[in-house]
Amino acid sequence: MITLTDIVKYFHKGSVNEVFALNKISLHLEEGDFVTVIGSNGAGKSTLLNGIAGTFSPDSGKIEVDGSDVTRWPEYRRAALVARVFQDPLLGTCPAATIEQNLALASLRGKRRGLGRGVKAADRIRFREELSRLQLGLEDRLLDKVGLLSGGQRQALTMLMATAVRPKVLLLDEHIAALDPKTAEQILGLTKEIVEGQKLTTLMITHNMNHAITFGNRLIMLHQGRILLDLSGEKKAGLTVKDLLEQFYHAQGEELATDSLLLG
């Protein structure tokens, strides 16, 4: 479904601030793979997802989604294949537009927008149905501006919007990190329901080891722009938080060891 080959990304290449964000990343996801992504701050997780979404073009390497080479496609064009939910609930919706207008915008993802009515009567019935699945009472607030909603409500809406048109790949970048624990669990439950229900190929970044283990069928750990750990099936299922933390610190320890070697 998605294949990354030797993706390299530098920021500020050639300057004193040079960051080697992605170091020859190769990754292949099968249709329906639900991959959790972990790694320390600055490991390159967001950069990896941004690279797939097309926020930037990689310095080298190749990105294929659903058989098309999308490496040089701009972000808006890749949106036909890739949907995403950001950490910041404010980023995923239009505050000045109503709930139904936001959903209508999302239900045209990757399609041509013409002079037909923005929100059609038939849409409204569908929107109501989908919103009622969230059990947040939003189905009765179609004409409310999204700016009035809480962060959790906005993030739930964003999940619906991201999947309103079935994406080939769904990218979730710490999409529950800005929410209170209870709301976070709710949105996570919704995520599981949608991703597993529709068998969406998904990459989900999280800093919660527990979530990383319990969700999805595959887990990757990034460190300094490289994939350090890639576990799936049995191996992932048998994983404990302790194992994972050990691996995590092992990776960082290695870094410390090399540092002290250099200094020593």
Place this chain on the structure above:
Amino acid sequence: MTIYAFYAALQQGLVYGIMAIGVYLTFRILDFPDLTVDGSLPLGAAISAVAITSGVNPWLSLVLAMGGGFLAGMVTAVLTTRFHILHLLASILTMTALYSINIRIMDGPNVALLGRQTVFDGVRSLGFPSPWPELIVFVGVSAVVLLLLIWFLTTELGQAVLATGDNPQMIRSLGVNTSFIIILGVGLSNALVALSGALVAQHQGAADVSMGVGTIVAGLASVIVGETVFGDRTLARALLAAVLGSILYRLAIGFALGLAFFNPSDLNLLTSVLVVGAMITPSLKRRLFQR
């Protein structure tokens, strides 16, 4: 204020109201402060005047003017989206270039329309006495522009325009080419400004290269006064408020200039004071009510 001064202010408010709608589109909807308008207003006037003196139908000359305005807006938007020049600077560059272009179009600093057919003549020949032909044309054109724009903004494409101003990152991730939308929106805005300029020229009986000076400030004044006085709860209301704000602004200016104390050259000072006043009113109100 005499009744003549009142009618004159009303007419000006209406005809420049079309320009204010254009300014609303960039300034408020697209969040794209655009100074191109100081050049695209006389551009519209120049194109319309030259077209009429070469025998083109005055109504058709309005369409040509709009086309010219659209192109001017496109240039600014392409400089911003494609070449990443700051919007303000890009629009100043286009505006500056338009000064020369407008003189080229008119083959001089102005073109007189004395004795030529204008869009008002058709209505006048129906037997309406002055000032009705002007008022009928201005109200008619404004109404058509408002209705078309309000309709457009509810379409799929129009909704993408609104979203581009509101949350460009989000709408890009939904597959919209925001550069294209900005080019379309800024083009449309300047088409309306040029239309306003064309009507002003036909109304005054001349196009002049310097008639665009201060357009953006007058546009902002109209938008801000309109919002403050008439509200902006819905989009339709906000757009209508821009036109009504334009009328109010011209009436206020007409009234102030009618006082013996002021000279016509005080117009710019008055406008700036008015804009600042309208902009700080909300925060002043808040402070007063907190006490």
